[in-house]
Amino acid sequence: MERIYPDIAILTGAGISAESGLATFRGSDGLWNNCRVEDVATIEAFHRNPEFVHDFYNEMKSELIKATPNPAHLAITRLQKEYPGQVNIITQNVDTLHEKAGSQNIYHIHGQINQAVCLNCGHILESWGDVTTETVCPHCETPGMMKPNIVFFGENLLYMDKVDRLLKNCGIFISVGTSGVVWPAAGFVQIARLNGAETFEFNLEQTSNNFYFDRHITGPAGTTLPRFVEEFLNKQKNG
Ligand code: BV8
Secondary structure, eight states: OOOOOOOEEEEEOGGGGGGGTOOOSSSTTOHHHHSOHHHHSBHHHHHHOHHHHHHHHHHHHHHHTTOOOOHHHHHHHHHHHHOSSOEEEEEOOOSOHHHHTTOOSEEETTEEEEEEEETTTOOEEEOSSOOOTTOBOTTTOOBTOEEEEEOOBTSOOSSHHHHHHHHHHOSEEEEESOOSOSTTGGGHHHHHHHTTOEEEEEESSOOTTGGGOSEEEESOHHHHHHHHHHHHHHHHHHO
C-alpha cells in the first residue's frame, strides 16, 4: 500500500538565527531593547520619519548580509531534500539564512531585508544596497516612494492565502525559535492543530503557546533540530 507522507509546515522566528550571531527581538540582547518598536517598525513611524526608518534597516541590512546559516537552518534543508513529503518554511525572519542554507518553499510573512517596495506601484526592488528617500522606483520612476519590504506593526502579512492553506493541509507543524508573541503568526499552531496536525515546539524555554504543542523540545535549535531531523528521517526509512 502506498505510504502517505504528511506535509510539514515549519514556522521560524528570530531564535533560529540566534546561533548565526543575529540578535533576537525580545531576548536580553533584543533588538527592541535598544529602540522603541513605535519608532521604527510601524507604518506611522515610517511616514513620520522615513529617513530614520531607512537608516535603521540599511544598518540591519549591512549586518544580515554577512550572516551565515547555522546547523538549524541546514537541518531544515536536509529534511526538504530527504523527506518524500512537502516541507514548507513560513518564516517571520527578514534575514535570508534559509535561502543561504539551500532551502526552498520559503514564505517571508514579515518581509525581507534585501527588498524594498514602491508605495506608488507596488514594484519589489531586490537590493542589498542602501535604500533611501531619494531612491527612484525602477518601474514607475517615482522618486521617494520606496519603503523597506518589511511588514510593520499594523500592516497585513505577506503570503497569507498560501500560508492559510499550508497550515490547514499540514500533518506536522514545527515551530522553531519564536516567542509566540506577535500575531497572527502566534496563532498558526492553533490552526494547524485544529486541522489535525501533530505539533512540535523548539525553543530555549516554554512559550505562552505551550498549550497547543504536543511536544516541546528544549534547547538551542542548532543542536536539537539536527538531532530531531536525524531521528525523524530514520523512523521514516525504517517504518
Ligand atoms: C497585523 C518587522 C492585521 C520588523 C515585525 C493585541 C493582541 C494581539 C495582536 C495585536 C494586539 N495589538 C496589535 C496586534 C497586532 C500586532 C501584534 O501582534 N502585536 C503584538 C506585539 C501584541 N501584529 C501586527 O500588527 C501584524 N499585522 O496584525 O495585521 C492588521 C492590518 C491592518 C490593521 C490592523 C491589523 C504585523 C506583525 C509583524 C510586525 N513586524 N517585524 C522587523 O522584523 O524588523 S514583528 C517581529 O517579531 C519580527 O518579525 C519577528 O520575527 C517577530 C516575532 O518575534 P520572534 O521571531 O518570535 O523573536 P523573539 O525575539 O520575540 O523570540 C525569539 C525566540 O527564540 C524566543 O522565544 C527565544 O527563547 C528563542 N530562542 C533564542 N535563541 C534560540 C531560541 N530558540 C531556539 N534556539 C536558540 N538558539
